Amino acid sequence: MTRALVIVMDGVGVGHAPDAAAYGDEGANTLGQLTATATLSLPTLSSLGLDRILGHSGPAPRACWGRMRERSAGKDSTTGHWEIAGAILDEPFRVFDRFPSALLRAIEEEAGVQFIGNVPASGTAIIAEMGEEHVATGRPILYTSADSVLQIAAHEDVVPLDRLYATCAIARRHADAYRIGRVIARPFLGTRGAYARTPRRHDLGMAPPRTVLDALVEGGHAVVSVGKTADLFDGRGFTASHPTTSNEDGMRVTSELWRDMRTGFVFTNLVDFDQEYGHRRDVPGFGRALEAFDAWLGAFMPGVGPDDLLIVTADHGNDPTFRGTDHTREEVPLIVLDGDRREALGVRETFADVAATLARRFGVGDWITGRAFAG
Template sequence: MSSDKKVLLIVLDSAGIGFLPDADKYGDVGSNTLGNCSRAVGGLNLPNLGKMGLGLLTDIAGVPPVDHPEACYGKMAERSPGKDTTTGHWEMSGIILDRPFPVYPDGFPPEIIEPFKEQIGRDILGNKAASGTAIIDELGPLHIQTAKPIVYTSADSVFQIAAHEEVIPLEELYRMCGIARELLTGKHAVGRVIARPFVGTPGNFNRTANRHDFSLKPPARTVLNLLKDNNMEVAAVGKINDIFAGEGVTESVHTVGNMDGVDKTLELARRQFKGLIFTNLVDFDQQYGHRNDFRGYAAALEEFDQRLPEIIAAMQPQDVLMITADHGCDPTTASTDHSREYVPLLVYGKQLRRGINLGTRSSFSDIGATIAGLFGLIFPVGECFLEEILI
């Protein structure tokens, strides 16, 4: 295939399709983000994803299996340990971790917190594992009174700092996150430090779109680096640039919500563009999965499905669309954390075969290997499935 093409890689953040064989180690047996969500709302209306073959991957109420799917379809298991955003995205780009990022279910130790407080020049609130929205409701009023930032974590490898934008300006919040990032190295090298700004009044707080992730730099080259080094463009839409700490990215595009992410992806797809458009649609996870809002999750899935024909219409004949996820976040379980799940793999192109069953891939890294292959390149990690989908 010609190298004069675009690959659109769209990550439906947390759209898992069933727990992995080792889910018992993570407390996630029974999780199935899309399947359980569909049953909780009495069925999903996803005609376009259904035509692509989504209903062939797991039992999704309202999305029956189709005989002649328009895309190639399969599911992927995560080989790296963990179930967080960074691990998932790094693996699909070609980095397979041999140990999980550190987590802090009991909060961060004094060897991290004390120098952090000293360097930011103020005390903190929190320092515990909590739901982001719950801890803001709990400690937001005291934060407004004291101007102490709220520090918290989750089941994921994250150091999160929440602050009201009128109490601690964004620039100062980001400075604090930078300090934390510099402290969190070695055995404390968490995957991400996250700025969590919010606005509003007690009882009516809302997180804003000014979130910013301070990620570790990838420990090895990714397919993004390979494309960039071969004069391809790599456009990072949403939080992709943050996840990769800018490595291998030629253009970073900020987004405000899923539909803005789709809009920005469409703008890039309609441009003269040779390379990768790597999009993360975070609302599924951030707004609904972590809040156990299965109705909101279902509505967001249906909203994306309605935009899918626009995305396909914007593609040139040689372009390729891949739709996947980075982990699960089942909104029907008691947990508000990510879940260790298989993720969907849907691959569509006007010059590709249709209805090919790609099976169960042993690693997310097969995506990166195949993207490299689409541009006539070879990436050493992952199993390229290009020969299976070429006409």
Template sequence: MKKINRVALIVLDSVGIGFAEDAADYGDLGANTLGHICDAVGLHVPHMASLGLGHIAILKGINPPGIAKGAYGKAIEVSKGKDTTTGHWEIAGQILHKPFPTYPDGFPAEILEPFEKATGRGTLGNKVASGTAIIDELGEEHMKTGKLIIYTSADSVFQIAAHEEVVPIEELYRYCEIARKMTDVGRVIARPFVGTPGNFSRTSNRHDYSLSPEHTILDDLKDAGQDVIGVGKISDIFNGKGITHSTRTKSNEEGIDITIQRLKEDSKGLIFTNLVDFDMLFGHRRDVVGYKNALEYFDQRLPEILSAMKDDDLLLITADHGNDPIFKGTDHTREHVPILIAGKHVNPVSIGVRRSFKDIADTIGELLLDKKAEGSFAKKIINKEESTN
């Protein structure tokens, strides 16, 4: 098997490819992020199509090539939950058998009262809400009173929205650190915004505070002296655990730029990128045209990513959950995620339906650490002739 020196793992946040077998348990039967976008507004992604996207599922307007340029398949999530943290942790090898707690009726007094005492500020909202809708609803009152806007979603999140001129960014981050110590939610999220009543907008100074996973492939790579380079909110999702270098980004464009920059540098190990705009700007807001445009933009940049790769690099593109912009509600959807794999030494083969996102971690472990694991598809995707080991 050809020697792979580095893996670039790019998570297209929320780009699901059809409801999972257990979708009914999550109220998501019928969800299909990519499929519904193709049906509603069309999708032109020739570079992902050439890697085998149309072989994974029937997608209107995306015709599969006779022979793909990459390996392709899809994966099922086995962890309990459909949020960002759960999905990324499983991709990295940790399966959650118990879901993070959710608060569909808002946070109880035993959480909010100590939080208000510790921050010295009252709170507004305390309900399940869309982030843009709740600042439109409560932003003016927040500016008059200084009270923090607290809200959650179907996911396990404690979100704090505050106007940057009322609550300075560093102060908001400190409040999030207080909430992180007081709750066992998957993520505490700072949601700063600016503007005037009737014209509020969220800023790119969002910051996520996650719990720490027990053990992932990131830890194994770091312990072996390899690089684990986080791009985007990866370090936040793993609470810095197993990360050797990290760069936060403010957009998909910046995330792609940084990934290309990291590929051009000399490193050994993993470049792990999250592109969040699909989820944050378009999925949750049910903006199907915006979602389409973001996917097409990524596809336009894909040749740049591929050309920046070295001969012994491997690119793996996947997702962490779905967020169908046409499906009901405004929350994540329980879906299969696509897997597209490219590189000089990659066989154009189907890897089928993987029974866990963890198969990605198992594969990375075999490619970079020569660790054998049941879920690895390394030997299937890498050609065998002229071994360089």
């Protein structure tokens, strides 16, 4: 009976990658800057090797620890999660300042809508700026960011959720030809001057290439998504999915699934680090979220048995002290609970080492990319 859990702390990098300068990210260091800027209480992560990962001394960790470098081109959630699952991309997803008129016309004609916007913007800023026009006209707000995303925002009382989701599904089909990583539904509520996004966000990713998740399902194993993970894979490679509304909700669902699971794999994404604090450059909020995760992890760990595998990592960086509001090209932490093993795992050359490890643990054969760090 094999159980494994991978927790992705979305956006929690540990220092710029060797190729960060090519992305304009030399000097970024999400966790390093956070720990230097604020006094954080992270006793659980520290005891598991976080201090060593950040280059500090301290007591011997009670887990395996290391860092991972992304081999794929890009620095977004889809690319990072796909590589964790064993798919390495040579070509990055495309980013746009404005989407081509041909793409917009195709979506508008099929969905029977007309958009406003088509600009790069922060999600909270765009609804503050254009929310009143949207409510008055009923036209959804379309915008992008520094990532490869096409986002559509609409007030839930103006555009019902099912219609917003259907519009985004149409947009997803047309976005494939432009190699756009994600289409995201961004519902909001409120009144003029007080619009606020709701937790009913929905991501629609491109269909991924074959990943270790497919191999696990084909091998008869349960593969369960928590948070936005399944969305990033267009639902492929999962036997069940549990969308969540926050880090707290994601941690609660993970605990419940783990308690009831005898065998299988849980793939959890905790998005608030990135969505709520990294992009908004909220250093205190980011720190509080890390402390909350640390406390939860400490309480969760007694439920990890000697035959279980727990991996804590990230998909990219999002340094809230860095310039701009974009993701940052960083190495990510690697903390592994695997029985009594206590060793340094070094700097892994690809996130796909996680996929290779899962393939070995579940006995589905050697994975084509990556090197396993646990048996």
